[in-house]
Amino acid sequence: MQTFFITIALVLCIALLIPFYRVYKGPTVFDRLLGAAAVGAKILTLILLFGLMFDRLDMFIDISLGYAILNFVGVIAMAKYFRSSARAAK
Amino acid sequence: MCKVVLATQPFLFFNRVFPFSTMNKTSLWLRHRGLILQIVLLSAIWLILSGKTDPIYIFWGVISIAFVIWLSGKLHSIPLSKDEPCGSTRIIIPRLITYLFWLVWQIIKSGVYVAYLVLHPKMPIEPMIVRFTSKQPNVLARVILGNSITLTPGTLTLDIDDNLFTVHALTQEVEEELVSGDMEARVARLYMRECEREDMCCDIELITSGRGR
Amino acid sequence: MSFLQDALAILLVLGGTFFMLVGSIGINRLPDFFTRAHASGKVDTLGILMFLSGLAVFEGFTLTSAKLLLIIVFVAFTSPVAAHALARRALLYGMKPWYGNRKNEG
Numbered sequence: 001m002q003t004f005f006i007t008i009a010l011v012l013c014i015a016l017l018i019p020f021y022r023v024y025k026g027p028t029v030f031d032r033l034l035g036a037a038a039v040g041a042k043i044l045t046l047i048l049l050f051g052l053m054f055d056r057l058d059m060f061i062d063i064s065l066g067y068a069i070l071n072f073v074g075v076i077a078m079a080k081y082f083r084s085s086a087r088a089a090k
Numbered sequence: 091m092c093k094v095v096l097a098t099q100p101f102l103f104f105n106r107v108f109p110f111s112t113m114n115k116t117s118l119w120l121r122h123r124g125l126i127l128q129i130v131l132l133s134a135i136w137l138i139l140s141g142k143t144d145p146i147y148i149f150w151g152v153i154s155i156a157f158v159i160w161l162s163g164k165l166h167s168i169p170l171s172k173d174e175p176c177g178s179t180r181i182i183i184p185r186l187i188t189y190l191f192w193l194v195w196q197i198i199k200s201g202v203y204v205a206y207l208v209l210h211p212k213m214p215i216e217p218m219i220v221r222f223t224s225k226q227p228n229v230l231a232r233v234i235l236g237n238s239i240t241l242t243p244g245t246l247t248l249d250i251d252d253n254l255f256t257v258h259a260l261t262q263e264v265e266e267e268l269v270s271g272d273m274e275a276r277v278a279r280l281y282m283r284e285c286e287r288e289d290m291c292c293d294i295e296l297i298t299s300g301r302g303r
Numbered sequence: 304m305s306f307l308q309d310a311l312a313i314l315l316v317l318g319g320t321f322f323m324l325v326g327s328i329g330i331n332r333l334p335d336f337f338t339r340a341h342a343s344g345k346v347d348t349l350g351i352l353m354f355l356s357g358l359a360v361f362e363g364f365t366l367t368s369a370k371l372l373l374i375i376v377f378v379a380f381t382s383p384v385a386a387h388a389l390a391r392r393a394l395l396y397g398m399k400p401w402y403g404n405r406k407n408e409g
Binding site: 135138139141197198200201202204205208209213215216217218219236237240241243244246247248249256258260298 | 322325326328329332333335337338340341342344345346348349350352366369370373379380383384386387390391394395400401402
């Protein structure tokens with residue numbers, strides 16, 4: 001079971017690194033934000049997987065709950081910010 | 091459940107005329123349904139998150155639940171848009187439950203569909219923007235419809251302005267399914283007893299090239 | 304019973320990992336921002352939901368799996384909202400969508 005989880009964690013790390021290309025390259029700032037949100041979603045699952053590996057899922061689950069809320073609030077706050085900057089540009 | 095609601099309508103009237111009548115067990119449920127559901131949900135969340143049943147934790151839980159309900163009671167009097175208060179009509183709970191199951195099925199279908207489009211070597215996508223008007227009964231129904239459009243296969247809500255929905259669709263088939271009005275009628279049926287699926291989606295406008303806007 | 308539980312958990316975790324990988328590929332492979340928002344809002348959501356339900360099945364009936372259920376509900380409701388918020392802001396910002404290489408375009 002342990003090796004299975006380690007394999008899954010490796011695959012998830014690859015899935016986490018791919019959107020970084022979009023964050024680096026992205027033609028517009030929204031592409032970068034989308035890539036960052038996708039990275040956050042994968043980190044959420046990685047936290048839970050590490051909790052399962054270290055057999056302390058009860059502790060890591062609260063961290064991941066906070067992380068999920070922070071990820072969501074961060075994206076919403078960024079979207080709000082770009083509204084105000086677009087208005088200022090007009 | 092719907093039949094029960096219909097059958098207790100006279101009791102509701104009876105209660106309004108005689109507020110201190112003894113047969114107010116069902117009408118108490120009807121009148122304060124939102125409050126009762128809120129209390130049950132919030133206590134469930136508190137118990138799950140704290141995980142302890144000591145009296146001191148229960149005490150703080152009761153205090154925080156009361157605080158949250160006081161806050162959200164204030165929230166209900168704030169109009170969302172154009173002086174429309176939120177939640178003026180009652181949602182039909184059994185339909186909401188069947189709707190949630192349907193939504194889970196849609197999430198699975200949409201994930202598999204978009205994954206197929208991504209992994210297809212030629213990527214057969216023809217993106218387009220669809221604009222249509224859907225007369226939903228209230229603001230909350232519009233929010234539910236916008237969220238469900240994003241969760242159903244190949245469509246993404248871009249903007250909701252009053253009754254005008256702007257939707258980004260990935261392929262032609264997906265757009266036809268959206269325009270048929272099936273989902274719009276499903277969402278409207280959460281609030282209304284019955285509605286026709288042709289009424290729910292009109293004034294359809296397709297934008298398939300950059301010159302349209 | 305335990306064997307069945309483990310098998311179901313492994314199946315769900317594998318499916319979730321697969322969909323998250325496909326979501327990452329989609330974010331890189333699709334041509335413009337709005338189509339990328341599709342990949343992020345749907346495929347990733349399905350991946351996270353499958354992964355977390357796999358972990359919940361692995362845990363069984365405990366307080367931890369109840370908390371996992373809470374996270375599942377939260378992600379299922381907020382992930383499309385985040386994609387929608389970004390896409391709406393991009394549309395209002397004046398971004399033109401990519402309409403593909405149609406034949407009737409002239």
